[in-house]
Amino acid sequence: MNDSTNILPRSVFMDMDRSGPMPLYYQVASRIEAAIHDGELRPGARIENEIALGERLGLSRPTIRRAIQELVDKGLLVRRRGIGTQVVQGKVTRDLELTSLYEDLARGNKHPKTRLLLHEVTEADGELAESLAVEKGSPVLHLRRLRTADETPVAILENFLPEPFIDIGESELVDHGLYQVLRGRGVTMRIARQRISARSATTEEAALLGISRQGALLTMDRTAFDNAGVAVEWGHHCYRPDLYSFEATLVNR
Amino acid sequence: MNDSTNILPRSVFMDMDRSGPMPLYYQVASRIEAAIHDGELRPGARIENEIALGERLGLSRPTIRRAIQELVDKGLLVRRRGIGTQVVQGKVTRDLELTSLYEDLARGNKHPKTRLLLHEVTEADGELAESLAVEKGSPVLHLRRLRTADETPVAILENFLPEPFIDIGESELVDHGLYQVLRGRGVTMRIARQRISARSATTEEAALLGISRQGALLTMDRTAFDNAGVAVEWGHHCYRPDLYSFEATLVNR
């Protein structure tokens, strides 16, 4: 540990709760992450090694190690054997300038609403049946919704749900998001496999979204699975690209 | 462990190498993943609990646990406390039908080529300087390339690299990808923060990519960091959406 090592103040790790349900590694990771966002740990700063940090906090090395690993997986820290652990050099906040409207939407300041364009039960064709891992021809709920925020149309959402969910009513979907409805039925989404691309809007889509004819659309196709590994939903979404984008942080291991 | 538990044949775990550099948890994870892809472990199948698997293989529980966790993070397995570990119900192969051309590109069957449209050293403006964490006005290498596959234009790639790389020559970039050139200099990419969206092509872009005027483009803005956490590249890429898409598997924890 050399001079450039940044010793986190003890105060960062106050109020650790050993009796509550929140894991210790999670508490440690959260506090380090907060220190990074608050600027207490600057980009490029080195932090103490695992053992020293563990002794200071009265925690074992595996616990500290897991806390740090969480932040490595998030792309906030970088570790090198023989060197140490450093904060990534790059502003963690928006790395691209956002349009103000998108920022508003993302922050949830606007009022989201849903207009139900289609709500019917049909039979799964071959491709859909394969995606949802159900029998071909089995009943599925087919939804098409227009999502708006502060009266501005943002996206057209088309979804198919397998048999256990074909009784989801129209009224539920106007007041709540689809995932919210599913959560109300005790279904928690665990895995989403998605493909993102783009295409030109059809005349109908352009009219619904209030963009120019054949304007560019951002599209996402997704299959979602619950915590039992069962496919719960297949969807094709298209977004106004001026109001929506996908962010991702990839970490090579 | 009940009757539906799927006992992996011992043969799946043969040839484990305890002396080589490949970690044991990685060897175990690879073998289970192969069993899933080969159909030995079918969707929905339960696998043995961690302790039983560890005893069978002569490995400790943490090692087995880590192997399984790798596959959970990949979205191949689902774990539930009190229940067990199961294979996710969904074909692991392409979950959406691909155009044959995209598939060819993705599989690397086609011959990728690069045409260098621009290669100059400029000064970083405020926004770029912030993205790369360099001084405003410091020299950066500005690249613009047209990527083709089998003579078909696929993407326009615009990149900016900070000072240590401004001497990258034109000839290197024609024969090799940018990341390949960087790897040759001992730089390994570790983290990429990217935003994906879409927009209409400009007249010039449409001509370069061979698509219709104002056709839809898939765009990606990215900042990449090396294993020391230092920003190495900022790029804005735009892809022909009929030939390219982004896949991602998200896992809620």
Added chain:
DNA sequence: TAGTGGTCTAGACCACGAA
């Protein structure tokens, strides 16, 4: 040579779900 992270072991106790 000293310090770092990467891997591995052998236990322990707990929370949750099913029977």
Added chain:
DNA sequence: TCGTGGTCTAGACCACTAC
């Protein structure tokens, strides 16, 4: 009540890096 995964401990040895 039992079996499962979730968490935590206290060590050990090794590989890599800087000095």
